Amino acid sequence: MTRFSFTIAATDGRARTGAIAMQRGTIRTPAFMPVGTAATVKAMRPADVEAAGADIILGNTYHLMLRPGAERVARLGGLHGMMGWSRPILTDSGGYQVMSLADLTKRSEEGVSFKSHLDGSRHLLSPERSMEIQRLLGSDIVMAFDELVPTTSTKEVQAAAMERSMRWAKRSRAAFDAGEEHAAGAALFGIQQGALDEQLRGASAQALIDIGFDGYAVGGLAVGEGQDAMFACLDYAPSQLPVDKPRYLMGVGKPDDIVGAVERGIDMFDCVLPTRSGRTGQAFTRDGPINIRNARFNEDQGPLDPACPCPVCRTWSRAYLHHLVRAGEILGAMLMTEHNIWFYETLMADLRAAIGEQRLAGFAASFRDRYRAGQGETR
Amino acid sequence: MTRFSFTIAATDGRARTGAIAMQRGTIRTPAFMPVGTAATVKAMRPADVEAAGADIILGNTYHLMLRPGAERVARLGGLHGMMGWSRPILTDSGGYQVMSLADLTKRSEEGVSFKSHLDGSRHLLSPERSMEIQRLLGSDIVMAFDELVPTTSTKEVQAAAMERSMRWAKRSRAAFDAGEEHAAGAALFGIQQGALDEQLRGASAQALIDIGFDGYAVGGLAVGEGQDAMFACLDYAPSQLPVDKPRYLMGVGKPDDIVGAVERGIDMFDCVLPTRSGRTGQAFTRDGPINIRNARFNEDQGPLDPACPCPVCRTWSRAYLHHLVRAGEILGAMLMTEHNIWFYETLMADLRAAIGEQRLAGFAASFRDRYRAGQGETR
Numbered sequence: 001m002t003r004f005s006f007t008i009a010a011t012d013g014r015a016r017t018g019a020i021a022m023q024r025g026t027i028r029t030p031a032f033m034p035v036g037t038a039a040t041v042k043a044m045r046p047a048d049v050e051a052a053g054a055d056i057i058l059g060n061t062y063h064l065m066l067r068p069g070a071e072r073v074a075r076l077g078g079l080h081g082m083m084g085w086s087r088p089i090l091t092d093s094g095g096y097q098v099m100s101l102a103d104l105t106k107r108s109e110e111g112v113s114f115k116s117h118l119d120g121s122r123h124l125l126s127p128e129r130s131m132e133i134q135r136l137l138g139s140d141i142v143m144a145f146d147e148l149v150p151t152t153s154t155k156e157v158q159a160a161a162m163e164r165s166m167r168w169a170k171r172s173r174a175a176f177d178a179g180e181e182h183a184a185g186a187a188l189f190g191i192q193q194g195a196l197d198e199q200l201r202g203a204s205a206q207a208l209i210d211i212g213f214d215g216y217a218v219g220g221l222a223v224g225e226g227q228d229a230m231f232a233c234l235d236y237a238p239s240q241l242p243v244d245k246p247r248y249l250m251g252v253g254k255p256d257d258i259v260g261a262v263e264r265g266i267d268m269f270d271c272v273l274p275t276r277s278g279r280t281g282q283a284f285t286r287d288g289p290i291n292i293r294n295a296r297f298n299e300d301q302g303p304l305d306p307a308c309p310c311p312v313c314r315t316w317s318r319a320y321l322h323h324l325v326r327a328g329e330i331l332g333a334m335l336m337t338e339h340n341i342w343f344y345e346t347l348m349a350d351l352r353a354a355i356g357e358q359r360l361a362g363f364a365a366s367f368r369d370r371y372r373a374g375q376g377e378t379r
Numbered sequence: 380m381t382r383f384s385f386t387i388a389a390t391d392g393r394a395r396t397g398a399i400a401m402q403r404g405t406i407r408t409p410a411f412m413p414v415g416t417a418a419t420v421k422a423m424r425p426a427d428v429e430a431a432g433a434d435i436i437l438g439n440t441y442h443l444m445l446r447p448g449a450e451r452v453a454r455l456g457g458l459h460g461m462m463g464w465s466r467p468i469l470t471d472s473g474g475y476q477v478m479s480l481a482d483l484t485k486r487s488e489e490g491v492s493f494k495s496h497l498d499g500s501r502h503l504l505s506p507e508r509s510m511e512i513q514r515l516l517g518s519d520i521v522m523a524f525d526e527l528v529p530t531t532s533t534k535e536v537q538a539a540a541m542e543r544s545m546r547w548a549k550r551s552r553a554a555f556d557a558g559e560e561h562a563a564g565a566a567l568f569g570i571q572q573g574a575l576d577e578q579l580r581g582a583s584a585q586a587l588i589d590i591g592f593d594g595y596a597v598g599g600l601a602v603g604e605g606q607d608a609m610f611a612c613l614d615y616a617p618s619q620l621p622v623d624k625p626r627y628l629m630g631v632g633k634p635d636d637i638v639g640a641v642e643r644g645i646d647m648f649d650c651v652l653p654t655r656s657g658r659t660g661q662a663f664t665r666d667g668p669i670n671i672r673n674a675r676f677n678e679d680q681g682p683l684d685p686a687c688p689c690p691v692c693r694t695w696s697r698a699y700l701h702h703l704v705r706a707g708e709i710l711g712a713m714l715m716t717e718h719n720i721w722f723y724e725t726l727m728a729d730l731r732a733a734i735g736e737q738r739l740a741g742f743a744a745s746f747r748d749r750y751r752a753g754q755g756e757t758r
Binding site for chain 2: 039042043044045068072076077084279298299301316320323326327329333334
């Protein structure tokens with residue numbers, strides 16, 4: 001069986017649609033990966049995540065290394081066996097989260113040492129340890145370990161972080177390859193850094209290409225720079241990366257962020273937005289997001305989104321979901337999350353179809369117009 | 380179609396197995412009714428409640444009249460339409476909960492006035508208003524409105540409460556019958572009171588029989604008197620009620636409570652235990668309850684209960700559930716609840732089969748021995 005192959009079936013402008021073939025299954029691109037932080041896509045059964053159209057989910061190295069622990073996950077059959085998900089899993093490197101969530105972090109050329117926010121225990125994350133953890137988790141797509149600095153840092157600081165990330169990418173590659181049995185079935189992605197600087201992004205891309213990866217992520221975006229700045233960066237960053245490999249925009253995003261990024265040549269996405277929003281009463285609809293707690297929904301017998309094919313919209317009314325969410329019922333979080341994941345996965349299917357039929361510009365414009373007009377109305 | 384008929388297919392000692400036929404479906408007895416307090420069996424989809432084997436669920440008048448409100452439920456298609464459950468629903472009268480949960484209750488011959496714990500609004504529950512609310516909810520089995528006093532009250536207080544409950548039962552009957560359209564498809568149950576006093580229970584039963592009901596509940600038990608005292612009461616209370624009508628033991632109970640009550644002639648049960656326990660990490664097993672948070676389960680790859688046919692036990696390990704519950708994940712509450720409901724419904728199916736084959740005594744003894752031995756081991 002093929003370890004990893006990326007086939008582009010059609011292009012439309014800079015956008016592409018195709019498929020990544022891996023041993024545990026095929027990932028249709030552009031793809032959205034629901035986030036399963038702690039070995040669960042929150043409030044959803046794996047079978048329902050699959051039914052929504054997800055070909056791959058994401059697991060978080062930082063959370064899993066602390067609880068239940070990577071070695072324990074390995075003894076329990078890896079992430080797939082433990083959580084009952086048989087399709088591919090991408091794991092992040094822990095780099096982003098250790099720097100945003102952990103206590104008392106100390107960075108050095110070796111890596112990042114930190115204190116667990118759960119029990120105060122000390123840990124080290126380095127390229128080598130990150131590769132080991134992702135191997136223990138049984139990850140299908142492993143991310144290189146990188147360093148992040150705020151986008152507001154000076155160019156000097158950005159350049160230094162990017163250069164260290166490239167040295168860490170090389171160490172990640174070596175450590176990944178050393179785990180021969182795992183490497184024979186898994187893929188390794190490098191992460192482009194360089195903030196909003198085209199020259200730094202170009203140098204980072206070249207360094208990654210020199211090392212060689214199965215896919216390339218655009219890192220360091222969606223951290224508060226705003227959609228205009230992000231799109232400006234995506235006007236050049238993807239083209240600096242190999243055309244024949246998947247491009248993954250990490251941590252993005254809102255539905256219209258995804259549409260604009262697909263138009264700019266991105267193939268893969270992940271974001272906590274559909275799951276987290278589902279737990280706080282926000283539903284995504286083709287007419288923009290709505291907050292189901294709003295009193296105007298208390299006797300609204302329509303579905304969350306009349307155009308949505310999901311089991312929630314086929315069965316329950318806005319009024320019932322309003323009641324469940326107001327009453328703090330777990331079923332409210334379950335159903336809102338399921339709808340939101342369907343919304344995202346259906347959007348990806350629509351984007352793939354539009355690219356396949358060379359009508360992406362029209363689809364994107366009409367999606368955006370309706371989504372943004374609705375937002376204005378419902379906020 | 381038949382409005383309400385109860386057929387006894389087989390008896391074994393005082394125990395009976397059979398079926399209640401109603402317009403929305405057949406209820407196999409002995410039956411366990413999962414509790415759907417606020418128009419949801421907490422953390423479960425209706426289809427999964429049905430798949431577990433439940434023929435009927437229970438809704439709470441007190442909670443629903445306050446949120447979302449009985450008139451609103453009626454406008455949203457009744458409980459069935461709103462929550463997507465097409466089989467029978469039994470609603471309680473609100474009597475028990477208004478006296479245990481509400482603020483500033485004032486009792487009189489008219490009924491109970493109280494302040495909502497949600498928004499401070501004042502409400503009245505009376506036999507007439509309780510019947511109206513249960514009609515607005517679209518209840519299939521309506522419970523008469525009754526008065527409860529602590530089991531530790533004097534016999535004089537108990538007798539007075541029982542006698543008032545019987546006057547309220549008569550008013551409930553009249554108000555139920557006045558809602559002709561609803562009464563043509565629904566059933567009304569009376570509730571026997573009289574605490575732990577055989578003479579009071581007998582007088583209560585006779586008063587109810589004189590009024591005439593479709594079924595009869597044994598009320599006022601499982602309120603702290605202990606299993607021995609409850610069973611002592613169940614040694615005479617069911618036989619005071621008509622043999623050809625269903626007998627419902629309200630709010631019971633633990634698995635071995637149910638087994639003992641079935642042996643004493645009870646046909647219907649409801650209890651929050653399987654759902655509430657599921658949200659706090661307790662799983663029921665044939666070897667007694669276990670708390671999945673216990674560290675000894677952290678690498679236990681077996682199912683919650685090796686003999687359980689439920690989807691949770693077929694898919695996930697104790698170790699994974701331990702992780703989910705420890706991490707506060709919603710999926711943990713979902714899966715633990717689903718297993719517990721399956722445990723209860725499977726127990727009812729086993730009891731029905733044992734009665735049908737005249738081997739209840741053996742089944743009950745062996746269930747009890749194993750369940751209690753296991754409890755000792757795992758606590």
